[in-house]
Structures are given as structure tokens and as C-alpha cells.
Amino acid sequence: MPTTMENWNPGKKQERYPNVPYAEKERLFLEVKSDPRYEDFLYGCYECGICVSACPSARFYDYSPRVIAQAMAREDIERIYEIMVEDIWNCAQCFSCVRCPRGNNPGGLVTLLREVAVRNGLQETREVLKGYSRVIYKVMLKGNQVSPDMLQPDFFPDWGPWVQQFSANMSVWRRAIPVDTLRGVTDAAWRVDSKTLRELYTIWFETGNMEIIKEVDEGLYDLLVEVMEEELEEG
Ligand code: SF4
Ligand code: SF4
Structure with a gap:
């Protein structure tokens, strides 16, 4: 939907994928969350950035394992959808990020997001x-x-x-x-x-x-x- 004077709302975060219904984004997130590995990969996030400093992809791309862990911990459905469509393919799956002091595995979360993106045949994933x-x-x-x-x-x-x-x-x-x-x-x-x-x-x-x-x-x-x-x- 184009931004007009009628729908412009500076207090509301702009959705990047407004054409995809929220319920669909939520369904995809719940599919990720229902994976038995999910609870082993995410225990919350200190936002300390240690995973970012260890991550080779974060050096070369606009990419951050911290953002992924945060979005998942907060169950931020809109952001998670953006990550699933845009960010996950920047991960090298090297798992250097498992040195997380909270015990998270951001690379593992990426694996789950990729699997769901592929299983659901998302257009961006096909591309x-x-x-x-x-x-x-x-x-x-x-x-x-x-x-x-x-x-x-x-x-x-x-x-x-x-x-x-x-x-x-x-x-x-x-x-x-x-x-x-x-x-x-x-x-x-x-x-x-x-x-x-x-x-x-x-x-x-x-x-x-x-x-x-x-x-x-x-x-x-x-x-x-x-x-x-x-x-x-x-x-
Ligand atoms: S290292 Fe762990 S706790 Fe720290 S920002 Fe990354 S995911 Fe969060
Ligand atoms: S597995 Fe992905 S997120 Fe983790 S350090 Fe490697 S490239 Fe970064």
C-alpha cells in the first residue's frame, strides 16, 4: 500500500511486506518454533553482540546474528518474516556464533528459518x-x-x-x-x-x-x- 496523507502514521513501524497477511507470517514463525530443535537453539538474548563479533558474515554483509536472536526471543513476527525473506541466506552456517554466553545457537535458528522458507516455497527463496x-x-x-x-x-x-x-x-x-x-x-x-x-x-x-x-x-x-x-x- 503506498504511503499517503491518509495512512501516514509516523508512530507505526512501516511493514516491509504489507501484502503478506500477518496471519501468514505468524504461521511461518510457529512452524519454526514447533521444531524440536528450537528450544535448544534459543534461551533469550543478552544483546551482548559476542555472536556478531564472531560471525564472518556480519563483516561482509548487512547481517547480524544478534538481530536474529533478538527478533526470535521477542517473537517479533514482522521482523522475523523480514529475516526469513532477506537475511538468512547471508549466513555461512559456520556456527562460530555458538560461543554465545546465553547458550544460543543463532546459526541453528537460521537453519530452521531456511528449512521453513524452503518447505513453504517462498518466492524470494526460489530466487x-x-x-x-x-x-x-x-x-x-x-x-x-x-x-x-x-x-x-x-x-x-x-x-x-x-x-x-x-x-x-x-x-x-x-x-x-x-x-x-x-x-x-x-x-x-x-x-x-x-x-x-x-x-x-x-x-x-x-x-x-x-x-x-x-x-x-x-x-x-x-x-x-x-x-x-x-x-x-x-x-
Ligand atoms: S551472543 Fe548470544 S546473548 Fe549475545 S547477542 Fe548474540 S545471541 Fe544474544
Ligand atoms: S553460523 Fe551464520 S550467524 Fe553464526 S557465525 Fe556463522 S555465519 Fe554468523
Whole structure:
């Protein structure tokens, strides 16, 4: 809703996502809170900032584990929704923040927020994860992750200037990494044998991981299912 003379209210905090009903934001928070890990990850917050001083992401992004712990401790539904949509993907999941004197695990709270964001297929989450589809595809089907050809600014915009440097030096990377790996065939890198892959496929189906991927990227899901089912039938 645009701010007009009629609805302007300087005393009221401006909602950043007014189009999302409060009840929906609350529902998402309650889904996070209902996770059995939640009570182990949050005991309140002294607002001491120790987690921020330990956090590598806080150095490089407009990001603060203290703000996350505070918002969760206060059950500030609007702020938590903003965090779920904007902040959580800046966390490196390094868990340096577990040195919190209150016993909190802000990185763990981020994990829970991410899981709920993905499970609910939030549009912003789909956008953020778009660049990782090829990585997931490679990891799940080949047992390998990033090949140099993937290091392009479009796929990894969050890498900033670093990814430009990689893509600009592709000829050097091509000389350094075996050609087969560049084509997506991992024999020259490391191979996951068929038995292990079939076990992994079964685990991913049975634990609901495939359903989670479907929420984020249906095209990738279809591709993975096709290859995995073929492999499982052969086994
Ligand atoms: S270290 Fe713990 S108590 Fe201190 S601000 Fe961070 S979460 Fe809060
Ligand atoms: S887990 Fe996330 S919030 Fe915690 S220190 Fe690492 S980057 Fe910061």
C-alpha cells in the first residue's frame, strides 16, 4: 500500500511486506518454533553482540546474528518474516556464533528459518536458490559439485567481484582441471559408485528431500526424478 496523507502514521513501524497477511507470517514463525530443535537453539538474548563479533558474515554483509536472536526471543513476527525473506541466506552456517554466553545457537535458528522458507516455497527463496540448481544437480547425480564452467556471474551473483575473476580466467582453470570434469563427467575427479548412489537416492526420496527440491525448483525436480528412477530400476 503506498504511503499517503491518509495512512501516514509516523508512530507505526512501516511493514516491509504489507501484502503478506500477518496471519501468514505468524504461521511461518510457529512452524519454526514447533521444531524440536528450537528450544535448544534459543534461551533469550543478552544483546551482548559476542555472536556478531564472531560471525564472518556480519563483516561482509548487512547481517547480524544478534538481530536474529533478538527478533526470535521477542517473537517479533514482522521482523522475523523480514529475516526469513532477506537475511538468512547471508549466513555461512559456520556456527562460530555458538560461543554465545546465553547458550544460543543463532546459526541453528537460521537453519530452521531456511528449512521453513524452503518447505513453504517462498518466492524470494526460489530466487535466491536459483543459482544453485546446477550445483544441486551435479552433487546429486554425479557426486561432484562445482566445475569451473559454472563459475559465472549469473550463477553466483553473491560472490561479487570474485566470480568475475574466475570467469575471466577460465582458460587457466581449463588447463588446471581435467577436461572430463568440465564436461560434467566426473571420472576424472571422483566417482560415486552405483550402489552408493542408489542408497543416496533412496534416502533422498524417503526423507522428503526430493519434495523439498520440488518446492524450490520443479524443473530440477523432474530432471532428478527421471535420472534417479531409471538408476533405481536398473539396480
Ligand atoms: S551472543 Fe548470544 S546473548 Fe549475545 S547477542 Fe548474540 S545471541 Fe544474544
Ligand atoms: S553460523 Fe551464520 S550467524 Fe553464526 S557465525 Fe556463522 S555465519 Fe554468523
